[in-house]
Structure formats: C-alpha cells, structure tokens
Amino acid sequence: MEFAEAESDPGTTRPGGRTARVRASVLRAAADVLAEQGFAHLDLADIARRAEVGKTTVYRRWGTTTGLVADLLLDMAQQSVPRTETGSLLGDLRANTRLVQRTLADPRQGALFKAVIAAATCDPKAAEALQGFYSARVDAWAPCVEQAAARGEVPEGTDPHEVIRAASAPLYYRLLTTALPLDEDAADRAATAAAAAARAGAYVREA
Amino acid sequence: MEFAEAESDPGTTRPGGRTARVRASVLRAAADVLAEQGFAHLDLADIARRAEVGKTTVYRRWGTTTGLVADLLLDMAQQSVPRTETGSLLGDLRANTRLVQRTLADPRQGALFKAVIAAATCDPKAAEALQGFYSARVDAWAPCVEQAAARGEVPEGTDPHEVIRAASAPLYYRLLTTALPLDEDAADRAATAAAAAARAGAYVREA
Numbered sequence: 001m002e003f004a005e006a007e008s009d010p011g012t013t014r015p016g017g018r019t020a021r022v023r024a025s026v027l028r029a030a031a032d033v034l035a036e037q038g039f040a041h042l043d044l045a046d047i048a049r050r051a052e053v054g055k056t057t058v059y060r061r062w063g064t065t066t067g068l069v070a071d072l073l074l075d076m077a078q079q080s081v082p083r084t085e086t087g088s089l090l091g092d093l094r095a096n097t098r099l100v101q102r103t104l105a106d107p108r109q110g111a112l113f114k115a116v117i118a119a120a121t122c123d124p125k126a127a128e129a130l131q132g133f134y135s136a137r138v139d140a141w142a143p144c145v146e147q148a149a150a151r152g153e154v155p156e157g158t159d160p161h162e163v164i165r166a167a168s169a170p171l172y173y174r175l176l177t178t179a180l181p182l183d184e185d186a187a188d189r190a191a192t193a194a195a196a197a198a199r200a201g202a203y204v205r206e207a
Numbered sequence: 208m209e210f211a212e213a214e215s216d217p218g219t220t221r222p223g224g225r226t227a228r229v230r231a232s233v234l235r236a237a238a239d240v241l242a243e244q245g246f247a248h249l250d251l252a253d254i255a256r257r258a259e260v261g262k263t264t265v266y267r268r269w270g271t272t273t274g275l276v277a278d279l280l281l282d283m284a285q286q287s288v289p290r291t292e293t294g295s296l297l298g299d300l301r302a303n304t305r306l307v308q309r310t311l312a313d314p315r316q317g318a319l320f321k322a323v324i325a326a327a328t329c330d331p332k333a334a335e336a337l338q339g340f341y342s343a344r345v346d347a348w349a350p351c352v353e354q355a356a357a358r359g360e361v362p363e364g365t366d367p368h369e370v371i372r373a374a375s376a377p378l379y380y381r382l383l384t385t386a387l388p389l390d391e392d393a394a395d396r397a398a399t400a401a402a403a404a405a406r407a408g409a410y411v412r413e414a
Contacts (some may be wrong), residue, residue: 038329040247114328117383121321122245127386134384166400169380170373176324177341177379178372179334185413193373193404200403202396 025051026058027072034069035111039119039126042068069119070129077136089148089198093167093191096141100168101187104175110182114175138164145198154198162203167194232258233265234279241276242318246326246333249275276326277336284343290351296360296405299351300374300398307375308394311382317389321382345371352405361405369410374401 016024029050033042042065048055062068084095104110120130138161145160154163170190174180197203223231236257240249249272255262269275291302311317327337345368352367361370377397381387404410 040329118325118328120383121325122247130384131386162396165380165385166377169376172380172383173372173376176327176383177337179338189369189409193400193409196404196407196409197400200407202400202403206392 022051022053022057023061023071023075026053026062026068027075030068030072031112034072034115034119035108038115039065039069039122044068066119066123066125066129069116069123069126073116073129073133077133080137080140083141083144085144085147089144089153090191090195092141092144092148093163093195094188096144096164097167097171097187097191097194098184100171101182101184104171105182110175117172117176148198155201155204157204158198158201159203159205163194163198166197166203167191229258229260229264230268230278230282233260233269233275234282237275237279238319241279241322241326242315245322246272246276246329251275273326273330273332276323276330276333280323280336280340284340287344287347290348292351292354296351296355297398297402299348299355300370300402301395303348303351303371304374304378304394304398304401305391307378308389308391311378312389317382324379324383355405362408362411364411365405365408366410366412370401370405373404373410374398 026047029047030042032050033047044058044062044065045055047068048058051058058068062071081099084092084099086092086095104113116126116130116133120127141164142160145154145158145163148154149156149158149160167190170193171182171186174182174186180186233254236254237249239257240254251265251269251272252262254275255265258265269278288306291299291306293299293302311320323333323337323340327334348371349367352361352365352370355361356363356365356367374397377400378389378393381389381393387393
C-alpha cells in the first residue's frame with residue numbers, strides 16, 4: 001500500500017482466501033484509524049468492529065495494537081512498488097524521492113506515516129517493525145547506487161544505503177519539523193543533493 | 208536546554224524570581240516525563256506534583272499539556288547554544304551536525320526529541336511549537352551559508368535554510384527510522400554531504 005498509488009488500499013486488489021481477506025480488512029481499518037486519529041486511538045475491539053471481523057480473531061491473530069502496527073508495516077513493505085530504473089543515478093534517485101514525496105504529501109498516507117513514526121518513538125516493537133519497513137525500502141533501492149558505481153558515476157566504496165537514506169531524509173524532516181510544502185521541487189532538490197554529494201564522495205565508506 | 212550541553216537542565220543556572228523558578232521546575236518535570244514516558248503520559252496534575260508547584264498555578268499558566276509542550280519548546284529554543292563560526296562552510300556545518308548528533312545521541316535528550324516529534328504528529332499546537340523551535344534553530348545557523356556565499360564557497364542564490372535543514376535531516380531520519388548508531392561519523396557525513404551538495408548548486412533557488 002505505501003509508496004504505492006495513493007488510492008490503492010491494503011487488500012483491495014489482492015487475491016486470497018478468507019484469511020487474506022480478513023487480514024486485508026483489519027489492516028485497512030488499522031490504517032484508517034492511524035491516519036485519522038493516531039496510534040493512541042488504536043484499539044483491537046474497535047478495529048474488529050470496523051473491519052466486521054470477530055473480536056476473538058483479531059485478538060488471537062494480532063494480540064496487541066503493536067502487533068497490528070507491525071503487521072501493517074510488513075504489509076506496507078510487501079505492497080511497495082518496485083524501484084524504477086532510469087539509467088542514471090540522478091534519474092533513479094529522483095524517481096525514488098518523487099515516490100516518497102507523493103506518498104507523504106497524500107493526506108491519508110502522510111498522516112499514516114506520521115502515526116507509525118510516532119508509534120515507533122514510544123514502543124520498541126513498533127520501532128523494530130518501522131526499521132524493518134525502511135530497511136526493506138532502502139535495500140530495494142540500493143542497487144541503483146551499485147549500478148551508478150559500476151558506471152563510474154560515483155566513487156568506488158560509496159555506501160549505497162547511505163545514499164538512498166540521504167535522498168529520503170530531507171522529505172521526512174520537512175514533513176515532521178516544518179509547515180513547508182512537500183512538493184515536487186522538494187523531491188527533486190533532495191535527489192539532486194544526494195546525487196551531487198555521492199558524486200563528490202561524501203558517502204564513501206571509511207577504510 | 209536542547210542543543211545545549213546534555214547535563215544542563217532548564218532553569219538550573221538561570222537567574223530569576225519565583226515565577227522563573229516555577230517555570231523552570233515545571234518545564235524540567237515536563238521534560239522528564241516526556242523523555243521517560245512520552246507525550247501520552249503527560250498530565251498537568253502529575254507535573255505539578257513532580258515540580259512541587261500548586262496544581263492551580265500549573266493549570267492557570269499552561270492550561271493544557273499541549274500548552275506545556277509549546278512552552279518547553281520555546282524554552283528549548285531560547286536556551287540553545289549559539290552557532291559556531293569556523294571560517295569555512297564545512298567547518299560550520301560540522302559544528303552544527305555534531306551538536307545535533309550529541310543532542311540526539313544523549314539518551315534523555317534523544318528520548319525528549321522523539322517525544323516532542325511524536326506529540327507534533329497528533330496535535331496541531333504542538334506541531335506549531337515544534338516548527339517554531341526548528342525555525343529558530345535554522346535561522347540561527349543560516350548566516351554560515353550566507354557567509355560561505357560571500358566567500359564564493361557556494362553559488363549565489365543558494366538557499367541558506369535548505370542547506371541547514373539538509374545537514375540535520377539525515378540525523379533525524381537515522382534516529383527515527385533505523386537502529387543504526389548516531390555517532391560522530393554520521394554527523395560528519397551529513398555535514399560533508401550538505402556542503403558538497405551546496406557547492407554543486409543543489410540548493411540554488413529557482414529563478
């Protein structure tokens with residue numbers, strides 16, 4: 001769902017049996033509550049009612065609200081769109097930052113991301129799940145830096161994960177600490193800066 | 208207090224009368240609760256008890272927990288250490304990122320920052336106060352980029368605020384989305400990257 005098209009919701013287009021449909025309904029309800037009200041308002045009984053799923057099923061399968069957030073983040077990572085290959089580091093990073101920007105600028109998705117980040121600040125299991133989500137996203141995009149190194153666009157020894165994180169970081173910082181617009185200019189600037197710093201050797205691993 | 212020495216607490220060394228002492232005690236108690244338990248556990252009656260201040264005083268002066276967080280952020284901005292001038296953009300940015308890194312890597316301060324960021328995700332008044340805090344910090348450091356432009360280190364038209372935000376962003380992103388160490392290497396890399404991108408013209412304002 002996340003980093004996918006904004007209108008796509010968990011499970012709406014996915015095949016699967018009853019178990020998959022139950023999971024999709026529950027995760028959609030959880031994402032709704034997180035986006036609309038935040039982590040503090042997440043309640044398993046309420047989620048069961050919204051998802052029209054038995055309370056016992058929800059408690060048995062997810063156990064706690066943290067367990068539910070962790071599963072939502074797993075689903076978000078699995079539903080993420082694959083990376084774009086444009087043939088240049090700047091093009092690839094720009095595709096990445098525009099995807100992040102569109103996701104965070106979407107009111108529902110932006111609110112959902114704020115909510116899971118907030119949950120992670122006060123709950124170690126949610127933090128671990130969030131780290132897993134970002135780790136998967138960074139892993140998925142890291143090859144664009146490896147390819148850029150192979151093409152000679154960036155110095156050998158450039159840390160691909162640092163470059164990918166550097167491209168996203170300004171957009172999250174903008175979302176969380178400013179009221180500035182999260183627009184395409186911000187996305188392009190973040191990509192341009194990460195590419196320029198990478199070319200200049202800022203992300204070469206220490207020997 | 209924040210972005211100051213980690214051991215300095217609100218009000219401990221500040222002069223002032225009873226009103227100032229009350230404020231210092233209350234803000235210190237609020238920072239303690241935020242760092243130890245998070246925004247969800249902030250409660251004015253509990254703060255009054257911890258600060259050994261009358262409940263009526265706390266309710267009358269701060270009104271709500273959000274009002275208290277807003278005042279804490281104001282105090283944090285006022286207590287922040289002034290910027291360092293080293294004579295080069297890279298030196299100045301490194302002084303900045305090391306200050307941010309030391310603050311966020313300190314267990315109490317890191318937890319406090321996570322808590323106020325989380326509070327800002329779910330409360331518009333806390334968000335406004337947080338934006339005010341970062342705006343003040345970015346304003347305080349922006350002149351280092353203006354000086355670098357005057358020295359010819361970065362292209363004319365470079366947006367000083369974007370450069371300062373770019374230097375901090377990777378440290379916050381690392382704190383919030385990864386379990387990676389927030390060490391001096393991370394601080395220096397963030398400064399090097401922002402300086403390199405600025406030199407390459409990545410932060411030149413569109414005409």
